[in-house]
Amino acid sequence: MSQHPDSNDNLTSTPTTDEQTLTNVDTASADVDDNQSTPAADKHIRIVNTFMKRRTHMNKNAELALTAPEFADYLVNNSFGDGDLTGIHDLRALFADSPNGSDAPLTLEIGFGLGDSFIEMAAAEPARNFVGIEVHEPGIGKCAYMAGTQGLRNVKIINGDAIQLLKQLPENHIDRIQLYFPDPWQKKRHYKRRFVSPERMAIVTRSLTQGGWFHTATDWEHYAFWMLEVLDNFAGLTNQAGAGNFIDRPDFRPMTKFERRGIARGHGVWDLIYSKD
Template sequence: MSEEQEQRRRVRSFVRRPGRLTPAQQRALEDLLPIYAVPDDADTLDELFERPAPLIVEIGCGNGEALCWMAAREPHANFVGIEVHEPGVGRLLRGLEAAGLGNVRVAMRDAVEVLQQQPEASIDMLRVYFPDPWPKKRHHKRRLVSPAFAALAARVLRPGGRLHLATDWVPYAEWMHDVLAEQPALENLGGPDVVKPDWRPETHFERRGLKRGHEVRDLLYRRRPDVECVGPPGC
């Protein structure tokens, strides 16, 4: 089987659900995405910025509310937001322009594929906030956090880099904890639940979950500098 065929067969952690674009979001995609977009042929995410700075990647940044908030409060860092939902990306782009944020770039692609293209030890922090929990057992194979993802995160994180996750689905938090515990290159910094760090704002998905009576869990890991990652891909 060719690499292209294998990519088509891979089970993804998301479904491209069609969403209705507002005229403003459509204009943002047409006019602003070329300015902020991560090119498909970019060798590294670092090269997208004109300055050396800590690189923070948010996977599944939704409508960009949290990403804009974090980028404005951490101007010393470079941010890359990854999101496939077009209306959300349109809203994110409008937020970036309105706030005049120059330290953010946007990848409208599969996050796993973006990370697979990155060199080893090239990212300072990965942030994954409220990914789809795929609660039905038959859909668990679609969950983003898996042994392969844990290995991939360990590969791209710099020594001492952090992996921060949050979810409002307690069974998924327990799943994350169990999966990540099997990756020796990632050190648990206090899970299965840590106090929400100051750098994470309350998100739209979080507020919605809390209104439904869900409990929010934060998990935080450090890339061990003296331990090799194990498992696929490419460790």
Template sequence: MTDSNGQQHDEQAENTTYMRRIRSFVLREGRLTKGQQHALDTYWADYGLTYQSQPLQLNEIFGRDAKKVLEIGFGMGKSLVQMAQAAPESDFIGIEVHRPGVGACLSEAVAQQVKNLKVFEHDAVEVLEHSIADNSLDTVQLFFPDPWHKKRHHKRRIVQSDFVQLLRRKLKPGGVFHMATDWQNYAEHMLEVMLAAEGFTNLSADNTYVERPEHRPLTKFEQRGQRLGHGVWDLMFKKES
């Protein structure tokens, strides 16, 4: 899941195109633990994917033709590893820019003996634009992205119309974009953007939010929020055929 607390942002991007301004992360420094550095040094060859300007052949990389699930901003990676472990019939791809999180994810994947997982350490928008083929993903997950809660910063939220259409290209017909947030205003923003997006159908029976599906692990953060009475909103939209 993407970090909600970092405050640094590259203001120089304001003068580039819209899609270049919207990024999947807030760049901040993070100190690697010895264990995280060891995981990066030792396990990257097995789990790491390198960003490139041409689409990767995911079936060749995983050695099979299986459902492909991509998560944007997996944080420390524990829930991503848990999902991959629970669904060995699917292949999982994680994208995260913060090295400590990538190292922690690799360490957890090895500890849990998860084999159906690969990760990028790169900006998700660039990965999706260039390294992921069109019509290749069954699911895209975006859990707890930076809400940019101040109104003047709402334009920096990753869920915007252009980004959604990028995901539409990458999803297979019938593929699902699954979002979750603990900020009600961002949930409302996501719903507004998705309802206006061409080529998607809301999987909610009442055209709003869905109950948390069992395949999305309940994090410690969520559990604490529930005890404090905080809400969490899940949205799931299917790409039309």
């Protein structure tokens, strides 16, 4: 399908899946290098991010949604790039005054890109609450604009690092966590940046409710089988398609025009859904 981060050492990359101006990348940071664990070294910890912020154009609608008061209810922490997650410890509480209330089924999408499929899913399931987290302000703005113009009452948007957010949330808190077309980081020395790893999945699984889902999809075959191996061997999660198997794209995950174009060209897409034991 589309291009993913290239193989140049400077880590500047072309857009990832869906050929979007903004990419549907992982909005999360991860652990530190193993050799930097002493107190003295803590002052110089190098964070290994699973995402890369890219300079992208912000259109007028996105800018309007980030600044106009009529869109403010969608933006949990509108801080224009700061990504400050201070005080966000309960996603359900964000919907306390909404028609669904705080007890409705809750989905968190990590790295929603421009938000088209995220908003489509929220519109299709009005009785379910949706929280999206992203680091790219143009995508955040566009997503808020679409939610506002459609009058959705079941959407909240957070600017920041998904792993940090998950660490702040209670256990058994989210019914579904979605990670669609994450950055594959295809160079071997960058595999540590891949979102799906045992360390990160421990954080993800902790936040899921009993029976809750982790759903991921990718158009990179190597990453698909990487995720299959990691997740099939992760204690506490069960592959809904059976060990070693992928699942057909569920109806609730919209197929984007770029995904459809890639499939027409013979490119594969792999979905995985795991439930918490």
